Amino acid sequence: MSAHANLERRRQAIYGWLLLTPALVLLSVFAFYPTMSTLWSSLFSRGTRRNPVEYIGTGNYTELFADPTFWIVVKNNLLYAGVTIPVSMAIALAMALWANGKISARGFVRTAYFTPTVLPMIAAANLWLFFYTPGLGVLDQIGSVFGLPSINWLGQPETALWAIIIVTIWKEAGFFMIFYLAALQTIPEDLKEAADIEGTSRWTYTRRIVLPLLMPTTIFIAINALINSVKLIDHLFILTKGGPSDASKLLLYYIWEMAFAFFDAPQAAAMTILVIGVLAIVAAAKFLYLDKRTHYQ
């Protein structure tokens, strides 16, 4: 009997590893190995004709920290995350409460909120270009009706990043709404009835009952929004190209520019490692949180 169990165990082990092999090979080639080699190449100097590649330890990192553009980009990305995450989540919550309520034209409302989610970021940028273009854009046209001066939303450092932020919020809010909507539908009806009998105001009901029940969803969305604040940069290519004078440049765009426009791969590698570091911290936080949640389920 134990010989049979042994055989079965060995059979499962062989099958298990065989089934995993294709996925593991591709993951190694396109995720694990590149991470390692990014770390490795961030420790070497950029090779030129006169200076061959050599080991410089943390040289690329010190150079990066001495680069004023890097700090502008970090600050931009912090502002980008700091605004897009809470604002798109708040709008998403409002959308979900509305789309879940008894309002007229609910089908239309839901569709309208969700539609930006299925558009490519590049297309979204093109649509918004029509709003932002100075002189011709819709915003300027509306402004001129009220006698406001023409504003070059994308061309001046004070407004460029905000223009980018608005497009991101527009794109994200409807996506996050879906998760809130799903969570709202799991809240039992009798809670609302009980609150009504007690004469609780709608505001109190929302704040004291709905929001706490939505907390796991909120954390889940927040993590997604945080990852997106690193990832969503496609519209920069159309709207501002990171300008004017780096005012709207974000980390991933700067990495791309470093590597494929300035051909400074080691600097790009150093920056990539820093971004992966931040994402790793988020990952650790998420797994700890998930562990906690499974405890009381």
Next chain:
Amino acid sequence: MKRFGNFMDSFGAILLAVIWISPLLFAFWAATHSTSDAVNLRLFSPWTMDNFIVAWNGAPWLKYFINTFSLVTVILIGQFILVTLAGFAFAQLQFPGKDFVFILVLMQLFILPEVLIVENYAMVSRLGLFDTILGVGMPYMASAFGIFLMRQAFKGVPIELHEAARIEGCGLLGILWRVYVPLAKPTYLAYALVSVSTHWNNFLWPLIVTNSPETRPLTVGLSIFGAPENGVDISVISAATLMSVAPLLIAFLIFQRQFVQAFLRAGIK
């Protein structure tokens, strides 16, 4: 009072909805009017289809469409195969090292392929896949997210069905194919919708790995077409934008319920 509150809710919700789709409506309006009418916001000017014709003739769109279509197909097929096999191994087989490997796979959820563009570009070039559809698709095939999703789906399959199939003399792969895959159909559909819409819309990685109209997907083609250097006007850009989002947008409007369900199923882990 209560009725007034309901009215305000409907009003707010609809106002936000109108604001939310206005960029799309304006683009549609601009695309169907002449450029000078569009930039001057002459609301009652005549309709025209000229912008679509100009846009269509301005770039090899048909080629771009075919490229995007092949790209999402190649990725989806690759993902289905890899994710099914790995998800099944994680869900139903016991073997040493499983937990460790599973954590490794989960780590990939956070090491976004987007962040590793530099090294992945070097890797794709080394494999001789630069400027090929396969090169654009390969880094996404072993999707950690998909593996996780399928593992969850397969875990929900009753073990009795597995045992019954085994007693009938079905091999392990046969059980996977005849029992698990059919029962996970809704998950496959959800995953397919998310995957297709993600990769239909993907831009940065295809921008880096493609270098010719022969492989370029729609998003990259659209960004080149709309580049200011080309001096294309806003009506034509709007027409091109609408053209390139039309298939996905129409599909979304028709299968709206399934789309939303798919995103939900894929998102809630």
